[in-house]
Amino acid sequence: MNISILSGILALLIGLIYxxxxxxxxxAPIGRPMEPKIFPMxxxxxxxxxxxxxxxxxxxKTKKDERPAGTFTIDTNLKNIGLxxxxxxxxxxxxxxxxxxxxTLLFLEGELFLFNGAGKWKINTVVSVVFSLIIYILFSKLLGVYLPMTPGIWI
Amino acid sequence: MDSLMYLLNGFTVAFAPMNIMWVTIGGVLGTIIGMLPGLGPATGVAVLLPLTFTMGPEAALITMGGVYYGAMYGGSRASILINTPGDGAAVAATFDGYPMTLKGKAEAALAISAIASFIGGIFATLVMVAVAMPVARFALKFGPAEYFLLFLFALSATASMSKGDRIKGFISMVLGLMVATIGIDAQSGVKRFTFGILELQSGIDFLVIIIAIYALGEVFKSFQNIAEGKKKVQKEFGRIWISKEEWKRCVWPILRSSPLGFFIGALPGAGGTMAALMSYNNEKSLSRHPEEFGEGAIEGVAAPEAANNAASVGAMIPMLTLGIPGSGTTAVMMGALLMLGLQPGPMLFQQQSTVIWGLIASMFIGNIILAFVNIPMAGLLVRVLAVPPKILYPIVLGLAFVGTYAISYSVMDFYLLIIFGVVGYFLSKAKIPATPMILAIIVGNNMEQSFRRAYKISDGSLSIFWSSPLAIALIIITVLSVILPIIGDMRKKRAAGKGQTA
Structure with a gap:
């Protein structure tokens, strides 16, 4: 199905449901009872x-030129987004x-697996460990933004 | 004249050593994010915003300002060296910047883009100093009805100027306004569209949506390009500077493009992309050797770079003085202000003059620092481009999540982040522009509240919306902003039709 028509139908559905x-x-309990509804309506x-x-x-448009512009298919791109x-x-x-x-270490390891591939697991691991530690220390220790602690370990 | 007094005051804030450090850090980080293909200033500000949560308002805004124009500087680095613009505003820099690199003149291209950006930025900041106060003072005359119409104008102008399909721009805008109505209504206490979920009662945090669309959505889009392989980046540079002849060729294009860029940037909906493209076409038609454009003409890099940096400052004016962001990036900047508890608008200049003038003063300092960072140190910085995006994109995801968590310390927002990231991806697939939606989500609440206030004042009569000359003028420009582009399109179509039959 043409993705523009699909999104048009979706927008129409959103409009109807909304x-x-x-x-x-x-x-509204006070003032004009209709008031909170005017704008959304x-x-x-x-x-x-x-x-x-x-x-x-x-x-x-689709009637004019027979071939649909962008068809909706499930490709590897969509698979990666799903993952x-x-x-x-x-x-x-x-x-x-x-x-x-x-x-975070686990999440990044997973994402790097998707982007960078399993073959480069050494680089992936180094990046994940370094990133999660740096961000934790930067935010939690230096900037005072609370991040959940790992149970049983000092960090 | 009191603008100058305020500005001097602002400089005492901006010159504090800590603030100089923050603008430098922000600028460098922004430059790096701006260099990544597909990621521009909006993503930069969105992802780096959590860094500022614990700072004071001055330091936070100054840092974010640094990120903002840092990303503008950085965007062109990638355009020139690997032909992949960081964002729309940097697209024009690929036209002549990349051909220059291919001809071995990358140094001159990098230098002139930083110089042009610097001049454009400084020029626009000077104009801003001159006009900000008068605009803010004028805006004090606005009542709720006028404000509502002003919001309406800004949104419909943005939707109507969005690339491609106009109707899709308006759908995106209404979608954003719908999202803004979620939560408890501020005036009546009625719960709207919360589906019984406790977390939705306070509404959806627009920062989460911004991070979702600009970070997750962009990364989702990048899955496609990642397989395409990486272009080789030039890592060895000679002296990054330009010759006297090159400077002579660029000086007028820069001076012409800066005011043009500033003016376009200040209009709602137009923004840096349009400014850059317009100034490029402008210079091409004025040039004595237009055939060189596209083959590596140095003024083809200088003009759009000056214009887009001037536009990025120009866009700050309606945002700061009226509370109306004119582009995705200023919307994100406005999000940063709201996060700090500062409500942009005419009152901001009265109540928070130190903060605002500190920000304006830091724009001068930031531009100087960034010119330094981007010329002598460009060779060092562009090494980031050699780090494969395959590693950088997961890191952007990691930053997006930590940023979302820092907003409300709730994992619930992660789910919203995921949902809106996917929404952002499908919007781009369906060629529905995201910017009108983002703007609508940010101003939606204020827009409805001003509508309701006006409605209350007039005791339930809608005639208040056309009862003052200002209101009528706003209605007219709103209608024009929608109709003029449509007429333009019809003319183009007719001309094309005639061309075919002839």
């Missing part, structure tokens, strides 16, 4: 109009439990 939700918003309607126009334009998201979620889960240094 508008529906504004009608369900509770009334306008936005919802605008979104519906804009995305309809965009869809209409895109449909006409990065997965690593990030794991990072978020482990962040408080393992402490900054260990969780």
């Amino acid at each position: 508008t529906a939700m504004t009608f369900l918003l509770p009334d 306008t936005l919802g309607f605008l979104m519906i109009i804009l995305s309809s126009v965009m869809l209409f334009q895109e449909m006409r 990065t998201c997965l690593f990030s979620i794991l990072y978020a889960i482990l962040f408080d439990k393992l402490g900054y240094v260990i969780s």
